[in-house]
Amino acid sequence: MKYKRILLKLSGEALMGKKGFGIDQERLQEYAKEIKSIVNAGCQVAVVIGGGNIFRGIQAEKGGMDRVHGDYMGMLATVINSMAIQSALEVLGIETRLQSAIKMEQICEPFIRRKAVRHLEKGRVVIFGAGTGNPYFTTDTAATLRAIEIEANVILKGTRVDGIYTSDPEKDKNAKRYDTIKFQEVYEKGLEVMDMTAFTLCKENNLPIIVFDMNKLGNLMKLVNGDKVGTLVEV
Numbered sequence: 001m002k003y004k005r006i007l008l009k010l011s012g013e014a015l016m017g018k019k020g021f022g023i024d025q026e027r028l029q030e031y032a033k034e035i036k037s038i039v040n041a042g043c044q045v046a047v048v049i050g051g052g053n054i055f056r057g058i059q060a061e062k063g064g065m066d067r068v069h070g071d072y073m074g075m076l077a078t079v080i081n082s083m084a085i086q087s088a089l090e091v092l093g094i095e096t097r098l099q100s101a102i103k104m105e106q107i108c109e110p111f112i113r114r115k116a117v118r119h120l121e122k123g124r125v126v127i128f129g130a131g132t133g134n135p136y137f138t139t140d141t142a143a144t145l146r147a148i149e150i151e152a153n154v155i156l157k158g159t160r161v162d163g164i165y166t167s168d169p170e171k172d173k174n175a176k177r178y179d180t181i182k183f184q185e186v187y188e189k190g191l192e193v194m195d196m197t198a199f200t201l202c203k204e205n206n207l208p209i210i211v212f213d214m215n216k217l218g219n220l221m222k223l224v225n226g227d228k229v230g231t232l233v234e235v
């Protein structure tokens with residue numbers, strides 16, 4: 001196994017599946033099965049999921065809502081998605097622990113780094129909810145921060161595109177996919193991988209990123225085993 005400890009970042013929108021809003025149970029179960037396969041293979045897995053299928057702080061701001069208020073609502077949305085993933089994994093017999101950056105004792109543990117690491121060592125999937133607990137940060141930044149804190153070997157960013165392209169493949173037929181790319185090149189070419197805060201945090205802490213298509217079954221297992229899937233961003 002190439003990566004012993006990973007942080008898997010999932011987008012909230014991906015959970016919608018074909019629905020326009022909320023959580024698609026079929027998609028949720030698919031993701032849970034994918035995660036189960038690598039846990040059973042001995043990989044230590046932490047998960048961060050966005051909340052865009054339920055609420056987006058930035059869009060709410062356009063509608064006149066205070067940005068900070070909207071961001072907190074977005075953080076709560078990530079906790080809902082985290083609970084959904086937690087439940088789907090537990091149905092499959094996978095042990096999980098949910099830790100939130102905002103305290104909600106009745107629902108989950110507070111984020112405690114040392115405890116998170118112990119859970120991982122015991123083979124439990126640790127899900128980090130509520131982002132960083134601060135407004136003005138994205139879930140990509142939360143995922144990066146947690147990945148560094150738990151000393152994950154890599155951050156796996158599951159998207160609906162199968163990697164990083166020279167231009168937007170949904171708009172440009174001639175777009176080419178990179179197998180690997182350097183952090184510096186991403187800056188120079190102005191490619192979008194994560195927001196700059198998250199991306200720079202990865203670069204400065206030497207944390208590789210792999211962008212891959214999470215909706216293609218089996219990809220996660222291949223990645224963990226070191227097969228070339230998606231695009232690897234490295235120093």
Ligand code: GTP
Nearest residue numbers: 096097098104105106107108109110115118119122
């Ligand atoms: P170890 O015993 O250290 O292996 O870990 P553990 O998570 O099993 O121990 P702990 O006794 O801390 O937790 C038992 C259960 O309570 C787990 O399902 C935890 O997720 C849950 N739990 C622990 N702390 C909290 C909390 O603050 N709030 C909530 N809601 N659940 C908690």
